[in-house]
Amino acid sequence: MRTMNILLFLCCAAILSSPPGCGRGTKSVTMAGSTAFQPFAEKLADQYMSKQSEVTITVQGGGSAVGIQSAISGAAQIGMADLVILPEEAQVLTTTVAARDGIAVVVNPANSVSALTTDQIRDIMNGKIKNWKEVGGADAPVTVVSREAGSGTRSSFEQIITDISLTEDALIQDSNGTIRETVANDANAIGYLSHGLLNEKIKALLVDGQACSNESITDGTYKLVRPIFLLVKGTPEKEVQDFIDYILSDEGQQTITANGLLSAK
Amino acid sequence: MRISARLAQRIAVTILGGATLVTLLALVYIVFFVLEKGLEVVSVDFLLSDSRDMGRAGGIFPTLIGTVVLPLLALSIATPLGICTSVFLTEYTLENRITRIVRFGTDCLAGIPSIIFGLFGFIFFVMTLGMGWSILSGGLTLAVMVLPTIIRTSEEAIKAVPRSYRDVSYSLGATRWQTVKKVVLPNALPGILTGIMLGIGRSIGETAAVIFTAGSSLRLPHSLFDSTRTMAVHFYILAREGISTENAYGTAAVLIISVLLVNLAAYWMMNRFIAKRS
Amino acid sequence: MSIIGEKGVRRILLVTAFSALSALLLIALFIINEGVPFIFRYGLRDFLFSSEWKPAEGRFGIFPMLAASVWVTLGAMAVGAPLGIAGAVFLSEFAPKSVMRIIKPAIELLAAIPSVVYGFIGVMVLAPLIRSSLGGPGLSILAGSIILGIMILPTIMSISIDSLLAVPQSFREGSLALGATTWQGVYLVIVRAAKSGIIAGVILGMGRAIGETMAVIMVAGNAVKIPDSALDSARTLTANIALEMSYATGMHRQALFATGVVLFVVIIILNSLATVVIKGKVARR
Numbered sequence A: 001m002r003t004m005n006i007l008l009f010l011c012c013a014a015i016l017s018s019p020p021g022c023g024r025g026t027k028s029v030t031m032a033g034s035t036a037f038q039p040f041a042e043k044l045a046d047q048y049m050s051k052q053s054e055v056t057i058t059v060q061g062g063g064s065a066v067g068i069q070s071a072i073s074g075a076a077q078i079g080m081a082d083l084v085i086l087p088e089e090a091q092v093l094t095t096t097v098a099a100r101d102g103i104a105v106v107v108n109p110a111n112s113v114s115a116l117t118t119d120q121i122r123d124i125m126n127g128k129i130k131n132w133k134e135v136g137g138a139d140a141p142v143t144v145v146s147r148e149a150g151s152g153t154r155s156s157f158e159q160i161i162t163d164i165s166l167t168e169d170a171l172i173q174d175s176n177g178t179i180r181e182t183v184a185n186d187a188n189a190i191g192y193l194s195h196g197l198l199n200e201k202i203k204a205l206l207v208d209g210q211a212c213s214n215e216s217i218t219d220g221t222y223k224l225v226r227p228i229f230l231l232v233k234g235t236p237e238k239e240v241q242d243f244i245d246y247i248l249s250d251e252g253q254q255t256i257t258a259n260g261l262l263s264a265k
Numbered sequence B: 001m002r003i004s005a006r007l008a009q010r011i012a013v014t015i016l017g018g019a020t021l022v023t024l025l026a027l028v029y030i031v032f033f034v035l036e037k038g039l040e041v042v043s044v045d046f047l048l049s050d051s052r053d054m055g056r057a058g059g060i061f062p063t064l065i066g067t068v069v070l071p072l073l074a075l076s077i078a079t080p081l082g083i084c085t086s087v088f089l090t091e092y093t094l095e096n097r098i099t100r101i102v103r104f105g106t107d108c109l110a111g112i113p114s115i116i117f118g119l120f121g122f123i124f125f126v127m128t129l130g131m132g133w134s135i136l137s138g139g140l141t142l143a144v145m146v147l148p149t150i151i152r153t154s155e156e157a158i159k160a161v162p163r164s165y166r167d168v169s170y171s172l173g174a175t176r177w178q179t180v181k182k183v184v185l186p187n188a189l190p191g192i193l194t195g196i197m198l199g200i201g202r203s204i205g206e207t208a209a210v211i212f213t214a215g216s217s218l219r220l221p222h223s224l225f226d227s228t229r230t231m232a233v234h235f236y237i238l239a240r241e242g243i244s245t246e247n248a249y250g251t252a253a254v255l256i257i258s259v260l261l262v263n264l265a266a267y268w269m270m271n272r273f274i275a276k277r278s
Numbered sequence C: 001m002s003i004i005g006e007k008g009v010r011r012i013l014l015v016t017a018f019s020a021l022s023a024l025l026l027i028a029l030f031i032i033n034e035g036v037p038f039i040f041r042y043g044l045r046d047f048l049f050s051s052e053w054k055p056a057e058g059r060f061g062i063f064p065m066l067a068a069s070v071w072v073t074l075g076a077m078a079v080g081a082p083l084g085i086a087g088a089v090f091l092s093e094f095a096p097k098s099v100m101r102i103i104k105p106a107i108e109l110l111a112a113i114p115s116v117v118y119g120f121i122g123v124m125v126l127a128p129l130i131r132s133s134l135g136g137p138g139l140s141i142l143a144g145s146i147i148l149g150i151m152i153l154p155t156i157m158s159i160s161i162d163s164l165l166a167v168p169q170s171f172r173e174g175s176l177a178l179g180a181t182t183w184q185g186v187y188l189v190i191v192r193a194a195k196s197g198i199i200a201g202v203i204l205g206m207g208r209a210i211g212e213t214m215a216v217i218m219v220a221g222n223a224v225k226i227p228d229s230a231l232d233s234a235r236t237l238t239a240n241i242a243l244e245m246s247y248a249t250g251m252h253r254q255a256l257f258a259t260g261v262v263l264f265v266v267i268i269i270l271n272s273l274a275t276v277v278i279k280g281k282v283a284r285r
Helices: A002-016 A038-051 A064-073 A088-092 A118-126 A152-161 A176-185 A214-218 A238-248 A250-258 B005-039 B044-048 B061-091 B097-111 B114-128 B135-160 B163-171 B176-205 B208-214 B231-241 B245-277 C005-042 C044-049 C063-094 C097-110 C115-134 C141-166 C169-177 C182-193 C195-211 C214-219 C237-244 C250-284
Strands: A027-033 A055-062 A078-081 A093-107 A143-147 A171-173 A189-194 A225-233
Touching (some): A027 A038, A027 A064, A027 A238, A038 A238, A055 A238, A064 A078, A064 A093, A064 A225, A078 A238, A088 A093, A093 A152, A093 A176, A093 A238, A093 A250, A118 A143, A118 A152, A143 A152, A152 A189, A152 A225, A171 A176, A176 A189, A176 B231, A176 C115, A238 A250, B005 B245, B005 C097, B005 C115, B005 C141, B005 C182, B044 B061, B044 B245, B061 B097, B061 B176, B061 B208, B061 C005, B097 C005, B097 C195, B097 C250, B135 B176, B135 B208, B135 C005, B163 B176, B176 B245, B176 C005, B208 B231, B231 B245, C005 C044, C005 C250, C044 C250, C063 C097, C063 C141, C115 C141, C115 C214, C141 C195, C141 C214, C182 C195, C195 C237, C214 C237, C237 C250
Parallel strands (some): A143 A171
Antiparallel strands (some): A078 A225, A093 A189, A093 A225
């Protein structure tokens, strides 16, 4: 029984460590970080790899903070971070803007409130405003839903609104998708997420009178916008630079805009 | 008010039976809920094609590979190590304080939350040893997670083999190793198998520890150093990111069916083995 | 085997056993090494009893998470233990043997369902139910307890059945011979005889409830707040580690390891408890 196990193990090891020559290419690029950008990175990687076969690109998630750390530690060749202001430790990295993304503040469609000012948003997030009737809605308690602390979306949101000290009553969800689900299921919930994820199950609010639309984000009238950075440590290897160039090319940018984000320009 | 003993019994049986029914219904409901929604999506195509569009379209073949390879690697490492360790502890040493401490230690490690192993694996294998997010990191982490369980269940199984078996073997002139190999281990096999099954089940269902060590790449892995995604991870990501609820259910359905099949196979093997020996 | 010989075999086994145990020791030491210095530097009392968990400001109080873990676990026990033990008693003492022989493996099979599936059902079915009928955000301690309770049910039931079946048949026969009904025999004699095994099963279930991560992250809401009621959202110790682990550095990371140490200690205490309970029974016999 034991010899069988050992044999099995050796077989698998042999199969799995197949010489790099067969199948995909030898060069491998790992991207890690922002979960907001991850689906786009995957799509771009797929498209890029269908055009050439020397480079394999793997995309991991983990959040913007992971993107920064893995770029610094070398676990990933390209880090993805969607922060407005990069933290200190990211100063050593070269940054390239790949796209821009709006952050929509969302509530349940049944909520009568359709617009909020930045100050009101800040007070709701801080727990100062606890009931919807204080901002013109129904008499119901506010359920604040937020991302976890390492999320780029959250950091950007808090950096733009400023002075946010999240109320301890806030529900924390670890992805844009679950924030969307939570808000869609709870009539009293308020949350924020990448505007590319908006759908009919949730309602985006007007912030300071501005709607979260492609136009208002592009021309700057909608304030909650953050860039998506690609982070590289030192001088990038050729295959890394090639892929970054592809992302910035017309074709890459078109894929980005076609799927809900905004181009880098 | 005095109830007759017979009436008391009838009430008790009704309540107890009711509790059993509730339990069964809850568990069966969960399985059917997932299967009902998931089986619509499952087809041969679903099982064998690559994932596209982050899992929104296409199949789950890469995750099937991941789900097979990771537990396989983990158990190929943990089983030999675990069985050797338990054999050594039971047959080759005397019961003393050290063995008791070791036993207590492995019991505790068997109960430690998997997230802690994930934390360890992430920092040690992925970062410090530089293996990155890979099958190797994931497999090693799972192996370590599963090792205490295998050691303990094997130990219990070996200890359950009656002393008389060993005595007869020794009295016939067998050496210790011959006794272990031909008498003790075969008789302990059902119990050891239970431990392995538990290990497989845990590895297949493990999510957090796997994401942090093996990553979540949807690409077909080509070597031990490639990242991979298991079905449990895939289900988690699909469901959480709201990418595709149908595919999430489909993945969950395949996952549940695989787990049930693995367990059924284990039961069947065990029963056959016991039948053959008696 | 004649090539290696007895001594050789012993040596091989020694080496493998040693490496396996060293690997396990390595992990234990790694966790302790990362977490314990932090506890000493930060102060055990502040760590355990302060309610401020604000890594960005260097405050690492895990009391809300401790409270949440305790509440959720107790809740899970309240759901899992009665149902599990009741079911076990029914299946081993009152149901026909054939029924038990089908249902027991079936329930053990269901124990193998991954926790993320349970969590998902909790999110899709249970949380909205709680929200609409009882209020609150739905993603709450109550949801967590119910889901966890269902998850540990098979464990408790299975171990309890094994303990009950291990009670000698003579106990049952003796009780009946004295004129007791089956039920009287069960609650006066059998359950008492199987008590230590059942308690061990419950403690094992408790250990699993404390250690569960994914399902809890999905349904309990993860608010960093000391819960006031079962309808409040809360974050357990394990959820805290999982949510912050990937990006924590420096002291923050050490704090998470320290949380791991706390969980380690809890498991050790629970295991010691189980050992004492079982040994107590053996000694009494």
